[in-house]
Amino acid sequence: MHLFKLVLGSSVLLANIAYAEVKQNDVVEHYAELAHAVYSDSLSSAVTLQTATQQLINAPSEQSLNAAKQAWLDARRFYQQSEVFRFGNPVVDEWEGQLNAWPLDEGLIDYVATDYQYELGNPGATANIVANTSLQVGEDTVDLTNITPELLASLNELAGSEANVATGYHAIEFLLWGQDLHGTKAGAGERAYTDYAKGDTCTNGHCERRAAYLAAVTQLLIDDLSWMSKQWQKGGDYQTKLIAEPSEQALRRMMFGMGSLSLGELAGERMKVALEANSTEDEHDCFSDNTHNSHYYNNQGISNVYFGQFKRLDGSTLSGPSLNDLVKQKDSAVAASNTKMFNQSMAETAKLVASAEQSGVYFDQLIAASNTDGHALINGTILALVEQTRAIEASAKVLGIENLNPDTADHEF
């Protein structure tokens, strides 16, 4: 019994020593490792998406279209978890527009309903790259004959309009689902597989060019994700730069990314705007009605960084030294409170998923002007994200990280 107590005591002691040994540098290194894992899995799932879209192009059918859609949904799970790396790390923020810019004027890409809503004054809003081999912008003529990844990348923000988004997940989403013309009623986009059919069975015209567009835009996505994955690998350019920084600055990046996504972007831009305006134009995955998952996995990304964990594509879990460990070392009460806030916000975002996948009430239905239950559900999630943001601020305070914006910290004027 005495021996048992001794062993137990030693184990506790060892655990405490191990626990006490978590250093800021360890947390930063694991953060980079976690980012690399998320981008690697985003890349792998995008490669699977490419295989599926190629099958759709080669043999269009209801089945191959559905398989491509499912591959897009699977890929989205991982990319959305990467957005927590965006705001604190310029290498991501300056790059991500080509992958996830939103909202877009989809008339730039393909056919749309005649009364579709687009950005006022946007000369590219109805350009329809699929249907046209040239595009007039002011005095310039753009040759669209060959649809390549490079051409599509060059058309982003055409003529200075941010709604001109020719590439990325949402462009692919539109090419697979088409416009959601149901407004705040049930139903997503209903593009038919025959939009990719060959010969006379082609619907809405230009099927070959539409297929070429889908192939090019998916290739660009893979190229971009591959580049970013390499940035974060051990010895990669950005990973090297990040771990060479003072650890306080790297922690600031981590927390700024978490807080900015949690409050300004997710609670505000992606949820509150759509809710207040009852506007499906402000719904994130508006063509596929996958917004509930998009929000859920954004939030999962925030938790991943705080707890230093990530459930990988292969089902394994990556875990390591975390912000939570650091906070716990300094103030266990704050750590316990934070854990509660993070868990609560995950539970609230899970309710959006349950609403869509179990009750059949999707995000665009929740924001309908008359849906008071839906509004309460979204507001509950928003409030939980606000509390989560407070937890991030509390973590910063405990760790002595002041001025959370890494772009402007220690700025000289």
Added chain:
Amino acid sequence: MNKQFLRGLTLGVLGVLGLSCASAYAKTSQTEWLQQEQISIAKASANLLEQAHSYQQQVERYCAEPSVQGLLNTQQMWKQNYLAYLPLQSSALGPLVDLKLNWAISYWPDKKDTTGRKVKAALSNAPAPLSDTHSNLRVHEYLLFEAISDHQRCSLLPGTISRYVSAIEQVHGGLQSSELAALEIAQLRSDVLNSYRLQTSVMLRKYRAMYSAKHQRLRPYQGEAWRADISAQLLAEQLVLLHNRYEQDLALYLSSVDAKLAKQVSGQFNDLVPLMPSQEPSGDNASLEAWQLAEPKLAKLDSLFANQIPQALEIELGFNNNDGD
């Protein structure tokens, strides 16, 4: 005894108990600063409420007996309401309350003209009402400045004005001195300073919506009041109002902590105010150069309020709605 008095008394006692003169002065100045800010915020809020009520009465007169002059008077009252609102824009307490109320008063940004579509839909299905969010000054702008009939205007204006006045009353309730005084001092300091930072931040956002430095292009339909063609004018006036508030309320306290920085901020305002574009981005004579000149100066002013001033005053601002895109 009210809380404010007790707070002042406590600080006074602490001073007597041995804090340095400099420290006591700084703390006293902070109390005075916050008191002055509360008075200014309450005044601005009362002014907005008064303007809103006058505006509602004007709409009632106009819709009772429509006329060209009545419309012009209503348009003028609309503009006065906008001007009365601008000092409070992005300054309501709490980020999401702030976001909600901002939209209840001025739905912006509105890249895809959701406002126009909602009003058009309501007009075509009259008497379908507009929601609370879509009963704001930008909806009124559509109704007052687009070429529609008096009948159409008045089918929606009274209802939307009523909801607009309710939103203003809600803002007024949240910005009463007594409400502000009930806050913890650390929260009050943060909220008050954040209200400056959020003002410069939203002004920069409006500026960059109308002018893209990256593409060297003006975007006339992205302004806050493009239908009335006064987006740039409102923005310039908002800057002047913030400058006045700074000089009246914050400058003295900031000087007591960092005189050099306080002077730098004043100088930044003084440099920027005359440079703000006076012509609308939609105008035939709109000068891209004018927009190019002022943008970096506005960005620098925003940086001062986002970084240097909070650091100097040792106030942590935390996250807000403008973090993110």
